[in-house]
Amino acid sequence: MDDIRKRLVHNFTAALFRLRQLGGNVAVEELPGAVRDNSRLADEVDEIQANENREISFATREKLVDRVKRLSAALDRLNHGEYGVCVECSERISPARLHAVPEVQTCVRCQDRIEQFERRL
Numbered sequence: 001m002d003d004i005r006k007r008l009v010h011n012f013t014a015a016l017f018r019l020r021q022l023g024g025n026v027a028v029e030e031l032p033g034a035v036r037d038n039s040r041l042a043d044e045v046d047e048i049q050a051n052e053n054r055e056i057s058f059a060t061r062e063k064l065v066d067r068v069k070r071l072s073a074a075l076d077r078l079n080h081g082e083y084g085v086c087v088e089c090s091e092r093i094s095p096a097r098l099h100a101v102p103e104v105q106t107c108v109r110c111q112d113r114i115e116q117f118e119r120r121l
């Protein structure tokens, strides 16, 4: 589980950094307490800044804000021992899916259902 935490924190800080590059900012109040209280994140952002200066993301600010929120929510769930469980049906999310998208909140079945629902709107 420590690997997952590292990946989540890394992705989180990277997304947050890109967001800042785009001139955006996420209000700290928008983030779950687990992340807000983690003062080490600031250092990590500096570190990533050095590594990722070359990269300008094409992602829109909105997408990044979304990602930051999903990642911080995933960290929060990890801290509460709820990580890897589908928020819709409470089934375990497959490890392969979590590996591909660590911040994912739903199993494949529920994701399909949600996407079909959104397509109808």
Ligand SMILES: [Zn+2]
Pocket (backbone or CB within 6 Å): 086, 087, 088, 089, 090, 091, 106, 107, 108, 109, 110, 111
């Ligand atoms: Zn599900």
